[in-house]
Amino acid sequence: MERIRFFLERINHVRFVRYLLxxxxxxxxxxxxYVQVKPRQYELRLFDIATETIRSPITIEDKETTEKLKKEAANKVADVYTLKKEYAENRVDLISSLFTTIVEIQDEAKGKNKEQAEMVDKLKERLPQEWFSYLSESEWEKLLQADPEDINTAKExxxxxxxxxxxxxxxxSELEKARAKVQDELKYIILPPSLEKIVIKLTKQAIIPNVIYDRAATEEKRRQAMDEVKPVKILQGQIIVEEGQFITNEIYRQLQLVGLLENERSFQPLIGLFLFVLLLLSPVVYYFGREKTNMNLFVYATIFTIMILVMELLRLIPESDAFSAGYLVPVAFGTxxxxxxIGERMAIITSILFAVCGSLMFNEEFGTNGTMQVSLAVYLVTSGLAGSFFLHKQLRKAKIWQAGVFVAFINVVVMLALNLLKNGHYSLAETGMFLLMAVASGIFSAILTIGLLPVLEASFGILSSMKLIELSNPNHPLLRKILTEAPGTYHHSIMVANLAEAACEAIGANGLLARVACYYHDIGKTKRPRYFIENQIGSNPHDHLSPQLSKNIILAHVSDGVAILKKHRMPKEIIDIAxxxxxxxxxxxFYHKALGQMDYVPEEEFRYPGPKPQTKEAAIVSIADSVEAVVRSLSNPSQEKIEKIVRGIIAERLQDNQLNECDITLKELETVATSLCETLNGVFHSRIEYPEIRKEKVRHA
Structure with a gap:
């Protein structure tokens, strides 16, 4: 343990080590x-027989099937044709103009004895050429020879x-059917038979299709039909192939699509896990990146590693419908x-980190790799927060068992709530199993915390708040030793502790450490308690000793105290302050007393061996120790006297360069002075004088 502590102290301030952690x-x-995120893959080939039922680990769109259904929907859409009403008007005008032209040519030919061929040529000049393919030359001549009244009748x-x-x-496709109607329409007209046939022929040719293919409208309808096709998805947990079923082309394609074939290599889950880990650890990096030392990060990394290893061990337990090892995770012990x-804020962050990790590691439902089990995440984060909050005020080992019971109770409540929210129908045995796991999680958390606490304290030399509170117990052997052997020193230490704790908290230093260190800082006086004024009743032994001998006795209480504290394996921080x-x-x-007896006395001989205070807590304890001793010696302390003494002692320490080796600032010293004055004024406040009660002799009858 000592070697580990020595090694950690050497690299405690190396920033590169922090990055390595x-x-x-x-x-x-x-x-x-990675094991949980890595997709499970199978060695399967076409037309193999499945040896187990395989479900989809993810929800994914089957784009190929979706596209196929869209094409089928588009193909079912009939072509869109648009009715052109203007076509009817045009053809009516055309047939009307044909007969009108015939009448005009007949009128022009009257009295001119024009030949029929010449009249036909004129007609060809005025009519579209396509019409002349509908009738023969003789039929056009008959039409031109017809009676004008018959022509008008035919026209109408x-x-x-x-x-x-x-x-x-x-x-x-309906054109011939429509033209066939012409004969029925014209069967009642009174015309010469030969002329009637010609009119029927021309009228039929006037009939044309009046609807055309509308490409834009057709495409729009097909697009709408394709849009109405919903994407085909392979759902998470959906059975792709059942045990004993043949691996068809379609099944093989689906297995390939969801990445369950060994020949498929996907790096997306790994990239996602990398980003996820960065996100999870970002608050840890932010929190510890600002600290000046690496010790807390060493402790945190150890706790985090142990917690994840515990989860990995619990993952080896086979799961069933009525048992999930995730609910056994003693997440509260980590928090x-x-x-x-480290502190409450980091404990809250850690409870969230453990909950997220646990929900990923214990999610075995349908082989859903890389996804979170929300109910387990809620359970774990609540359990972790419960343990942290219960230890909020009283950090004592005795409270850890109570915290375990409290966590177990919270676990039971959360478990019941989650089961009720799921509307699950669990048997009495299944419900009992869930509740038993919830209770076991809380109890295991307390056991692991109590077991690992002294190991971590010894390994890393960490002085935790809980350890400090234990050391402040008045029944501690060393405190009992001071109380019984040097009661004046014990009272002095209590007073200094009150002053130092308030001053430390005023500037943001560790007030609890300062208080506990004050309890033990004068433990060396128990070796020769009568030689220290606070323990003296009556004569002062120093009156009969030389200044050099008195000096040796007084100075020795520091080294004696350090030796006693080391013998009892007290924390290094307390030994350093002492x-x-x-x-x-x-x-x-005694220096001035020696000067009175000798011409020259080296000042160094009458100075304490040091070292000078290295921390803010040590500096404040040093100031508070002197202040309390001087103020206590005043016969009638007032606010003015107290403030003068406090500021004088601080100024003297600055002039004597006693605070040069710690990082306390002048501004903080001003705050310390104010805090010391306030505390001392509260202790040495003025009291009213009570008149003496006259003692009367009582006569006995």
Missing amino acids: FLFLGLFLFAAL AAVTSVHSIMAERITK MLVRIF EQHHGTTLLKY
């Missing part, structure tokens, strides 16, 4: 979560027929240790 935490956490009948038939939708050694509380100050009384 952060790296270790990141790599360790990455390795612990043809126009009416075209208008009537083309009022309805006519597609290309309680962090609360004891050794430094006088610094290298001058023992003025």
Whole structure:
């Protein structure tokens, strides 16, 4: 243990070591979560028989199937045709103009004895050429020879027929059917048979399709049909292949899609885990990155590593529907240790980190790698916070058992709440198993905390708040020794402790450490208690000793105290304060007494051996020790006298360079002076004088 502590002290201020610790935490956490995040893969081939039921570990869209369904939906959409009403009007105008042109040519030919061929040529000049393919030359000649009244009758009948038939939708496929209606429309007109046939032919040709393919509208309808197709998804936990089933092409494709085949290598989970670990450890890096030493980070890394290892061990326990090892995790022991050694804020952060890690490590449902089990996360974070909050005020080992019971109670309540929220129908045996795991988690947390607490304290030389509170117990053997052997010193130590604690807390130093150190700082006086004025009743032994001998006795109480504290394996911080509380100050009384007897006395002989105070706590204890001794010697202390003494002692320490080796500032010294004055004024406040009660002799009858 001593070698470990010595090694840690040597690297305590090396900043590079801090980065190595952060790296270790990141790599360790990455390795612990990698097994859970790494996708489970199977060695399967087409047309193999599945040896087990395989479920999807993730929810993913089956884009290939979705695209296939979209194409099928688009193919089912019929082409869109748009009715063109203007086509009917155009064809009516066209057939009307044809007969009008015939009448005009007939009128022009009257009295001119034009030949039929010439009239046909004129007609060809005025009509579209396509019309002349519909009738023969002889038929056009018959039409030109027809009676004008018959032409007008034919015109009216043809126009009416075209208008009537083309009022309805006519597609290309329905064109012949529509033209067939012309004969029915014209069967009642009174025309020469030969002319009737010609009119029917022309009218049929006037009928054309009046709907056209609308490409834009068709594409829009197909797009709408495709949009209505919902994405096909393979859901998390969905069975892809059952045990004994053949691996078809479709099943093989789905296994490949969800990444369950060994020939598939995906680095996405690893990248995600890397980012996740960075996110988890960022508050840890932020918190410890600001500290000047590495000791707290060493302790935290140890606690964190032990907690993750405990989770890994519990993961080896087989799980069932009525048993999940995740609910056995004693997460509260990690947060309680962090609360004891580091502080409440870090304990809260750690409870969240452990809950997230545990929910990932114990999520075995459907093989859902890399996902969180929310109910377990809630359970773990509540358990961790319960342990931390219970130790908020009273940091004593006796309270750890009570904290374990409190955590067990909270675990039971949370377990019941979660089961009720799930609306699960659990049997009495299953419910009892869950509650038993909840209780066991709390009890195990207390056992592990009590067991690891002294190991961590001894390994790292950490002086925790709980250890300090234990050392402040009046029944501690050394405190009993001071009380019984040097009661004046004991009272002096209590007074100095009150002064030092208040002053330390005023500047943000460790007030509890200062208080406990004050209890033990004069333990060396128990070796020769009668030679110290606070323990003297009657004569002073120093009146009969030489200044040099008195000096040796007084100065020795520091080294004697350090020896006693080391013998009892007291924490280094308390030993250091006991050794430094006088610094290298001058023992003025005996120095001046020696000067009165001798011409020359080296001042160094009458100075304490030191070292000077190295910390703020040691400096404040040194000042408070002198202040209390001087103020106590005043016969009638007033506020003015107390303030003058306090500021005078601080000024003297500064002039004597006693505070040069600690990092206390002048501003903090001003705050310390104010705090000392306030505390002393409260102790030495003025009291009213009570008149003496006249003693009367009582006569006995």
